[in-house]
Amino acid sequence: MSGHGEAIAMVARSGAALRGVAEVPGDKSISHRALILGALSVGETRVSGLLEGQDVLDTARAMRAFGAEVVRQGPGAWSVRGVGVGGFAEPADVIDCGNSGTGVRLIMGCMATSPITATFTGDASLRKRPMGRVTAPLALFGAEAHGRRGGRLPMTLVGAADPVPVRYTTPVPSAQVKSAVLLAGLNAPGETVVIEREPTRDHTERMLRGFGAQLEIEDLPEGRLIRLRGQPELRAQSVAVPRDPSSAAFPVCAALIVPKSDILVPGVSQNPTRNGLFTTLVEMGADISFETPREEGGEPVADLRVRFSNLRGIEVPPGRAASxxxxxxxxxxxxxxxxxxxxxxxxxxxxxxxxxxxxxxxRGLEACGVRVEEDEDTLIVHGLGAGGVPGGATCATHIDHRIAMSFLVLGLASKLPIRVDDGSPIATSFPAFEALMAGLGADIARVQR
Structure with missing residues (x-):
């Protein structure tokens, strides 16, 4: 599937129980960072288990445009010969980041303190997303951003010729903003400091340390303080990418709501800044066991055994949102x-x-017969119990891979089939979704025109 091509309508129907092993793809967040930090290192970084979704492929293409040598050597196996911190070349063409907010924001960060200029764009969805939350702190280093009204793509970023270190408190919990500032700080002299009031996913900090950056973390009353010493020589590494908890969420949740299901999802990241969903599901009564806990690629992982469960509604703590x-x-x-x-x-x-x-x-849940309440910061769902969702609707995905997969999962447990207007964006993060779910016994199909 292509997240950038013709729309692909899809439909999901209830049927057999889901059974088997779900080998979900590599973590998208870590895959982006492995390519970027490999490009900023000296020597050859080897990456195994890389997610080969369109978002990550767009980041690989961008790293080539900035001068790194990025080569696919086999399924999930890639090598990156980096140019070192401050070694990015000016790209000859526009950098198209497709659908990836993570990709564009992190790449902006790692070029913002080099004396080069780059223009960024993306698909229709990405061009609607605000970039000001990243370009504002990058301006403190000395970078200049020129984009569309509202700080939207296409946008040209002029890197700082004489960058200065920054002390920045993130206004909203955002791993993308934090990571962009830390990546910019790599090529700034002295010490860059980021303070986040609420902890967010910490893959960037873990990986920076793994590549040899001097980074200290301290928990203070005002939040989590991260100090980064600028202008290090990052050393090439071997990176084993764990499996993505955000992708694992779909077969895990499908097994919980499809009667008599029993699946195993091996090697899923259990990073405490990413496992809020699994904690929440267990609180709802989910039968999930975390087997063979271990560490892979600097990240805690476990095998998830998931069985159908009769679940109950709960209040999800707002402090869990970032995870x-x-x-x-x-x-x-x-x-x-x-x-x-x-x-x-x-x-x-x-x-x-x-x-x-x-x-x-x-809107999609209402179309499927579920009562919902919402405000700017809240979503309340009135559950109908196992097998109680009527279904029978066509749900709009808005060029969003997670919306598409979510409604297809619901279709596996609803009384009537559920259709999505466009499943093509699924390729941005989970290109094997159809095949993996079919292997478990799910009835998900493309709608023939």
Whole structure:
């Protein structure tokens, strides 16, 4: 599937129980960072388990444009021969980041303190997303951004010729903003400091340390303080990418709501800044066991055994939002199949993702017969219990891979089939989704024109 081509309507129907092993792809966040830090290092970085979704492929193409040698050596196996911190060349053409907000924001960060200019664009969805939250702190280093009204792509970023270190407090919980500032700080002299009031996913910090950066973390009353010493020589590494918890969310949630299901999802990241969904599901009564815990590629992982469960609605603590922000759409699906009301607060960040995910899920669930309440920062789903969702609707995906997969998962447990208007964006993060779900016994098909 292509997230940039013709729309692909898809439909999901209830049927057999889901059984088997779900080998979900590599973590998207870590895949982006492995390519970027490999490009900023000296020597050859080897990456195994890389997610080969369109988002990550766009980042690989961007690293080539900035002068790194990026080569695919086999399925999930890539090598990156880097140019070192401050070694980026000026790209000859526009950098197209496709659908990836993570890719464009991190790449802006790592070029913002080099004396080069680059123009960035993306697909229709990415061009609607705000970049000001990143370009504002990058301006403190001395970079200049020139984009469309509202700080939107296409945008030209002029890197700082004489960057200065920055002390920055993130105004909203955002791993993308934090990471962009830290990556910019690599080529600034002295010490760059980031303070985040609420901890967000820490893959960038873990990987920076792994590549040899001097980075210190301290928990203070005002938040989590991260100090980075600028202008290091990063050393090439071997990076084993763990499996993506955001992708694992879809087969995991499908197994919980399809009767008699029993699946194994091996090697899923259990990074504490990413596992909020699994904590929430267990609180709802999910039968999930975390088997063979271990460490891979500097990240904690475990094998997840997941069985169908009779679930109950809960209040999800707003402080958990940062650790599961990408999983709220599929959690809303699970909530629709639970008994009682599930309340999700502190989720305003969902309104500026690939789509307004609060609105997209609310409208789609209502079309499928589920009562929903929402405000700017809240989504409340009134569950109908196992097998209680009527379904029978066509849901708009708004060029958003997670909306598409979420409603297809719901279709596996609803009374009537559920159709999505466009499944093509799924390729941006989970190109094997159709085949993997079919292997478990799911009835998901493309609608023939």
């Amino acid at each position: 599961m922000i990408d999983e709220y759409p599929v959690l809303a699906v699970v909530a629709a199949c639970a008994e009682g009301r599930t309340v999700m607060r502190g989720v305003r960040e969902l309104r500026v993702k690939e789509s307004d995910r609060i609105d997209a899920m609310a």
